[in-house]
Amino acid sequence: MREKILSLAKGNFIYETPKLCLSIEKLVFEVTAGTHGTASFLLENSFGTRVKGFGTVEEMCIDFLPFFDGTKNELTVDVDAGELNPGEKLKGNLDLITDCGEEKLPYEITIVSPVLRDEEGEIRDYPTLKKRIEKNPEHGVDLFLAPEFRDAFLYRDESGRILYDCLLKKNTKLQSLEEFLVAMKKKKAIRFETEHPSGRELIYELDGIDKADAITIRVNTWGHAGIHVRTTADFIEVQTHVLWTDEFVDRRDVLEFTICADKVPAGRRHGDLILQTPYEKKVIHIIAHNRIGEKERKIQRARKKAIAMAIRMFLSYQEKRVTREAFGKFLKKNREILEKISGTYEQAVRGYIAVILREKENILSFFQETENLKMPPLGESLEEVENYILIQFIKIMDSERKEDRIGLANLISSYAENGYQSDLLTYLLTQVDERYRFGHLLEKDLRTQLESGSNSPLLYSAMMLAYREDATLISSLDDVTINAVNYGLKRDLTTKEVSLAVSFLGERLPHFDARVFSILQKLYEFFVMTDTLHGICGMLIRNEIRDAKYFSWFEKGVNKHLRLTDLYEYYMYTIDTEKVRTLPDAVLSYFQYENHLNDRCKAFLYAYLVKHAGERPEVLEAYGEQIHKFVERNLAHHRITEDLALLYEACVTEETLTKEMADDLSEVMFSHRITCGNDRMDGVVVVHRETKEQTYYSFENGQAVVSLYTPNTQLFFVDERGLYYSGTVDYRMEKMLSMEKLAPVCYELGARNPKLITHLAYKAERSAKMTDMQAVVLQDALQMDCLRRKMREKILLCLYDYYHREGMAEPLFSLIEQFNPITLKRERIADVAADCIAQGKYEKAQVMLLRYGVPECDKDAFSTLVEALVKEHKDESEPMLVKWALYLYHQGCAGKDAMKYLRRYYTGDLITFTSLYEKCRKMPEVGADEDITERLLAQVLFVGASQEPYEPIYLEYMESGENRMLVKAFLSQLAYDYVVERQELSEPMFVKIEKEAMYEKDAVMVLAALRHYRLEEHFASKQKEFVEMNLEKFASEGTVFAFMKDYIGKVNVPFEIENTVIIQYYSGAPGEILLCETDRDGKVKKTMPMRQVFSGVYVYEMLLFDGEEKYCYIEEQTTGERTEVMCARRTEQAKGALGFFHMLNDMIAAKNTGDMELYGSLRRRYEKDRFAAKKLFTLQ
Template identity: 25%
Template sequence: MLDDFKRTCEDHTSPEWGYYLYLCTLMEREPSYVDRLTIEVEQIFKMHPDDSMLFWVLLFLKEEYYQKPAERLEAVRDWMRYDNSPYFYLEAYYLIWQDPYLLTKLGTFETRILYWTAKWGVMTRDIAIQVTGLVAGKKEYHPFLYRILEACYEVKPDDEMLTTVLGYLIRSQCFGAKYHHWYELGIEREIRITSLYEAYLLSLDGRKLERVPKMIQMYFQYDSGLSWQQKAVLFVNIIAAKKIQPDVYQKYLPIIERFAMEQLEAGHVDDNLAVIYDEMFAQGIINADIAHWASEILFTHKVICTDSRAAKIEVYEYACNNADNKEAVIRNGAAYFTVHTKDYCLIMEDIYGNRFCGDIGYYEEPLMDIDGCVKKCMEFAQEELPYILYSMQQKGGEEVDDPDFPGVWAVLKSPLVSDRYKRDVAEQVISFYRKRKYEAGCLTGLDHKLLSTASRRMLMQYLTEEHLYETAYRMAEECGYEHMDTAACVSLCSYAIHTAGFEEDDFLLGFAEYVFYRGIYNDVILIYLCKYYNGATKTMAEIWKAAGEFDIDTFDLEERILSQMLYSTDYIADVEDIYESYVKGGGRELICMAYLSYFADAWLVRDMVVPEYVFEQIFVRYQEGNPLNDACKLGLLKYFSEKEHLSDVMYRASDELLEEYTSQNRYFDFFLEFEKKLRLKYHLYDKAFVEYHTDPGRKIMIHFSLDGEHYEQSLLNEVYDGIFVKEFILFFGESVLYYMTEQEKTEEKITESACLNCRNVPDEESHGRYEMLNDMLMHHAMGERDAQKREMKQYYGMQMVTKEVFHIL
């Protein structure tokens, strides 16, 4: 086979050729031949310095390697920095196995080789002896080194090796439960090594109870450098074995008591301390200081979380202020928290800040016997808030009673208690006081802002019934009065009005208005409302009506009602009675004129039905010569136009007013309703008017046609605010088609269309030219040609006489 490879291999510089040369040295051991091939292999290795096979071959060919194991081991050490081939582990182990003294230190390389040795179970006693000397200086823990020592002890299980293992563990501070068996074995073997007893307790599993060796019990009967957690482990084990070792328990009891008090004062708690505290309370060891220190610790709960996602918990307790919500970090799947009542919830949070309420599995329970301990502690610390909260929630749905009140007031005043819980307690207190009919003065200290609407109503009602008006009114100012009974509102409001000396106050005025709306009131409330109330016109009218039943002076209220109605144009049904009462009370002329003007305008513009007395009073003022505005004068004139018969004074007034407005060229459609004499006097007999009503100041165009085909347009004249008039002269049978347009923003809108007809029948007593023309048209329409010709001759003769007699100046 070697000959075949020699013939076929063409590359004599390849690693395979180098390995072939190594095999040749095994076949032929002549020294000069071996040296020559070794040199050739070295040359090939220089061309392939990373080839593991060539390096391994040289370990057996180079003289300095196979004759000097130390140099050979050093070469392997250097090579294994880059190559972890099992062949080199085996080669290094072989060298150490042959000569353990080659192990002069425990570096990284040596640790790797020894760990490989331990892993494959090929540790020897000689190697273990050598390791014993080297590990003495090691102070840092390394899992490989611990495994090496375990393997060493397996092949050399004597006290010397055990001492080496214990020393290493103590120096590297390895006090976990997994190392406890070493310390336990050291105590059994009575190994003399510093800190062994402390290490035994430090490594003791706090979750297990086991009998503590007597040597440990004696050693720690006096003070030691243990942490409180490890002392607690020791004492719990002593308590657990008190029936088996009662003498040890009795010796340690004073130490345990002193330790428990120190830890209570420091506020420490865990599973072991909870057992110690329970034992202390069971022994009756308690005083005021202990009760005070235990007020928080007693209520500690432990939560065990089965989900690895959970990093911490937040505790939300109904009775506690939200600002004081508690947090606890979860360590090794467990956390501790404090709650005083049963109404709470736990929120889990993972390392990313995500929160979970019901998706993460957990189990929680109190650490201590809360019921038994609280009863004993409350004898010494009744004023402690945690005890009070716990005892109150133990009552369940029962109401508070006399013995509870010291604690109740402490709860209501504490900033640590949530508002919602205070509200529940306060409501029970109010109900209790009312049922027992106790003095209500104590309730004035309640923070009524916390109460629900129903409770505020109950408290304000009770305070008012007990005539504690000042507190009740202060509550009303801060919380409102809407939830009080009507009778209580009347009583409280009347008190407040008297207390204020009937001075104006916005809140009190609103209170009085609210009471009035409820439908039950008294004269005090009505007097106050009559003096100061300004509100809806209808409401003021209702107040006026109610005040009339109590014979209260309503003059100021009447003036406010009338003024507001005139400005708001909010008409009310009782306005006539209110005005009449106001006038009887000596109402101001300005208000009276505004009132009369309002109705006159409404009558003129909107054809509103207006009481007769309005025009009667306007007429009186007109006769007295008092100045009147257009609304009053035109309203009076329209009123006269609808009279079937005018008295002499009315006729004269109508004459004067017609003269005034026609002289101003201001005509209205109702002018045509006057009797014939006035129409003739002011040349109204030949006129027809188109009257249009809208908002004042608008631009109104009339589009009209006399022949029904061609339309003209004209701007309407605004003769009064909102009244526009166009004048036409029409003869018998003529008509005008028209429509109105209003300008709205950018467009014109048609708002009205109609036809104006002239149906004036000529009067036989009238012989003016207009009547004569009307006669001609009427005869023509009726086919009376002879009568038409007579009228035409008569009209022509009148026209000729007029030309002869009258000349234009």
């Protein structure tokens, strides 16, 4: 600007200012909400020359204050959309103040929602994002992790941001993406199925060769999950141990595996192929059959089965459970098989069958065959001895001679003394030895053999028969006795006496024996004896067995009114609370007076009484005191179960609640039970949107009791590796207590649990009209460090509104200290800022209003702030402060200091500047000082605006202004505009120009004065002298103007002016201005350059004789613009004009009129004068 003023002061004028050229007609672009956005445009002029200037904008969200000085200027607009919402539009004008004039560029800026982008374009919604992820999971992860994702997809979604942050903190990137999409309900959780023609049980027949097979795995949806593969047997070998679902083709993959023949021994082996994700498990059972030796194994199994069947039938006959006839039929039917499988004992078996069937011929044959059978000597095999003894026993069966029995008994004993011991020999001895008529001897010898490791049914049968005869033989419940009694139960050989003996001993066992208990169960089921029931219950109580599966025994004991210590307690310990509907009166009466139950059972009992209070109110009343003590004690330990929850709700009321109970109740009040069936989950993390805490609860039997004190919760299930799952894990949640109505009561009683306060704060901030107590709650909530920022801001704003409504100035002032000016909610900035201003907290208010809210802020308060700030920054220009002061000016409420600030620092369009100047002049306390006047006048000149409206300001400044260069520049520009006929002169301005012309001799001033004088008919002597002198001077310099011809006949005019036709043209175009002479038809005859006599002024002088005409037009060489064709002709010259040109012209006129006398006279004179001139001058 200074450069142009100096140029004008020196007389350098520009006739035609180049036009501003902008690359756009309107600045239209979009900015993402919550971010900064920029846009640029180019500024140049129509001549392609340097453009100098600056830009401004009044919109506070836009930063545009460029200074430029170049031929092509790229200007950038910066928009702060940090507090703007999607859908909002900014409309207005950018002001461009340049030496080529002023221009207003309209803008329309639309605030849009954040957008995620990639090389394929914008991703504005989840369906589009899902397509990208399906197409390329790795690229999908990159998009998910991009900072723009949070802004685009989680814009103002606090719950979504919590979910996003927690998952990324704990999980892998792909797993986080999968869990996020499922939790946000944007995709299904991955589930898989296995496909095989044989289903889920695969059988493989092996012939020494490995078998390869495969299972097809199909998933229900796209996504990322690892299907982990393991086996329970080494003969199953899998190709891979992990299948990743994002690598599936068409949502399918194949798991190949091999059955290794060398790891399957002869026979069948079983194993499982287990496929598992974090969400589910599939088990495929595999059976591998090695056929080697299959035939031999079948024969062996058949032989064992036949032997076992034969022994069972033999013992049934011996135990008199089947008749001889029935046994005989069995033997007869299976004779061939029995003889075949008998091996060494075939002959004996054949003889035994003949004896049983009473087949005389076969018996005779048997005796004949064995008549000469020699007794095996010592040293012979046990098998030979057994066969010999068995043959002898069969013979005795037929002869039944006593002496033979005695002899055989002695023989068996003799062999036994020499080391021949076996189950068969011992059994045969029991059948022939007379000693065994005494049961205790029989029991003793059988026990000895059985304790040595025998497990023969022959011996157990013999022992059980002995117990049937004499139950007193049962003296202990060792392994032998237990096995014997068990055998008797299976073979239906037990008696009541045996049952009593076993029951008596069982009740007194020092430890719990599952086999004995099983026997007692069977005995009770068989005989239903009270003693046995007593023994069963006694064993369980003494060994403190409390499993629910034993409840039925205690129930039977209670129903039988057994006199057994702790029977009723164990009835309660083992009761299935889900199944039992009614408690016996005996139980209710028993615990009324003596109650040593554990807390779980007490809770169930008391809850039962509460549930059935309508049926038995007198019983509940009798329990009243102990129930209330129980409730208080458990509440003090913060325990919670379903039964305790019922008791709390029944016993804890507003009337009974104490301060101590209030503290404890607030700990359990918000309890919920979460049940998760996924055995891979170790626990659950609970995150509330209102607090920063993440609380972990471990699972016990798939359950956890968690505290949910607001509905805004996020659950993350945690597996054994610590990974988080949300949305993909199935669970069930039950609310355990419904006592939130007592939350305010607890608070009033002094409870200050953070859960309670957060719960009440959540309720309060959502309340339509806050109560006094809620205000106190919110005050307490502000003291907690666990609140999230947004919750804290909500509370602050709720209290702010409450204090305003109640007119509580002091708390309000204190509260405002706690507001964070950076994060305060946009909609409330204006109100809070106004209160900050009222309290003198200008810095905080300034930070708030710099974000947003100036238009909504109370105008008086805002004016107070601006007044204070401009005083503080009076010696420095702050762009935003200028905008604020200007905003107040437009609103008509700017104070004096704001106006002074604008007076000193405003830069902008000329109209606003002029208006501001006038306003300052009208405010005595502000005034329009010399500085603003200089800047205003300078801008008028800089932008090339019309000076006429500013002449009064200029005239005033001219008298006392210090910047004389500006004075001269303004006057020079005005003079120039008058000279080139762009502006008329007012009388006061002419006076100033005339003075400059007379005394300073400035060319433009002189020309302006000459043009102004041309209209006068008479001149004072001084004026005439001034005119004639300057006309002569300019003519001699070649500076002639068309207006100078107006002086002809008034003063002495130079020949060049008087006798030429002056063609004058104004142009600011670069290059030559051409005068093109044409004939009458418009054809160009010749072209002559016009002469520039002054800035923007071009002339061409023609000497034409009387009646001569010339046709021509003017053309700008660079622009191609041209005028219409015009005719130049000579007008009549002034009378008495002298000179050769005039003589010639007069002779031509006299001849044309036929005045030959005058023509001759003029010719003689012309020749005489020309002769004299030739003597005096040398003509070139």
